[in-house]
Amino acid sequence: SSWWKSVEPAPKDPILGVTEAFLADPSPNKVNVGVGAYRDDNGKPVVLECVREAERRIAGNLNMEYLPMGGSIKMVEETLKLAYGENSDLIKDKRIAAIQSLSGTGACRIFADFQKRFLPESQIYIPVPTWANHHNIWRDAQVPQRTYHYYHPESKGLDFSALMDDIKNAPNGSFFLLHACAHNPTGVDPTEEQWREISYQFKVKGHFAFFDMAYQGFASGDPERDAKSIRIFLEDGHHIGIAQSYAKNMGLYGQRVGCLSVVCEDENQAVAVKSQLQQLARPMYSNPPIHGALVVSIILGDPDLKKLWLKEVKVMADRIIGMRTALRESLEKLGSPLSWEHITKQIGMFCYSGLTPEQVDRLTSEYHIYMTRNGRISMAGVTTGNVSYLANAIHEVTK
Ligand code: PLP
Secondary structure, three states: OHOOOOOOOOOOOOOHHHHHHHHHHHOOOEEEEEEEEEOOOOOOOOOOOOHHHHHHHOOOOOOOOOOOOOOHHHHHHHHHHHHHHOHHHHHHHHOOOEEEEHHHHHHHHHHHHHHHHHHHOOOOOEOOOOHHHHHHHHHHHOOOOOEEEEEEEOEEEEOOHHHHHHHHHHHOOEEEEEEEEOOOOOOOOHHHHHHHHHHHHHHHHOOOOEEEEEOOOOOOOOHHHHHHHHHHHHHOOOOOOEEEEEOOOOOOHHHHOOEEEEEEHHHHHHHHHHHHHHHHOOOOOOOOOOOOHHHHHHHHHOOHHHHHHHHHHHHHHHHHHHHHHHHHHHHOOOOOOOOHHHHHOOOOOEEOOOHHHHHHHHHHHHHHHEEOOOOOEHHHHHHOOOOHHHHHHHHHHHO
């Protein structure tokens, strides 16, 4: 109809486009290291055993009522413990405003909208590079974006001095988006010592830290350890915000279950803030979905199931860490003169390989290997079966 004649097709999402191209390729050798979703050593998606057990317990017992606007109270309670610590005083003192969110994306978006509504003049500092959707989220929330240095291309590690300079040079009281662990797309995280320095400098400058924690447990295999950055900020008394997601660490990708939390001065403020977060959700989707929240509540509310979950998170993280070693060793055995140390130094789901867009194009056209053109390899797509093939192809295109 003529109503929509001015509508042009939206640009393709670079990551989803990679999957489409992979699916369309008939080659039996094809490898997909584009998508950020966990695969087992046979390249198959995984439903965790703890999730299967929770589903068995739900079967037949699920009512289909609406959740409250803020989502499942039980799920949120358990989720806060993972981020803030089992014995957190902030939790005891009811100083955290928290709602169930539509996974990590939804948590970021509600926070961005909250920021716009109550501090309309504020901006957000985002690392270079970052998960591409961060830009979309804060853009659509109409919060102006600034960037801060993060990745150092030569060392394929952290550009710590430039990062610290940017923190110091930002106007006092700026908002910063930080990846709590397993930075996407680089796999580069600050060390504990560096986090302490960052936290200290944030204190000096009065900055606000918003942690996006999409991979808790996926970096080290231990959710407690992966929360270290957040705990350091909490020890220093920061009033932070956190986006949490169960997409990766519980494999609940399509269930869209997560949590947004904001630390407040006291209980009264937390009640007010929570009510406003809910108010933002109400005209968008009214209340969040029930099923995934129930799965999470059952798992984290049962000590045995929680133990099983922790074991399964570690299996996933360990498989990825093992594949990092295998990929690096294969490249070294092939006699590649380049340094591949960063493959094992980086952590989490991704390896920021340093491959150029042209080299990635050759991997795709000559070897049927699919990844984003920034050279990001999803380590979760690497298996015992394809690691030699992948290493050989990378060696050939980097000769
Ligand atoms: N934040 C980061 C850094 C991510 O990498 C992702 C997923 O790829 C997300 C947030 C959000 O994921 P979800 O909305 O599926 O929880």
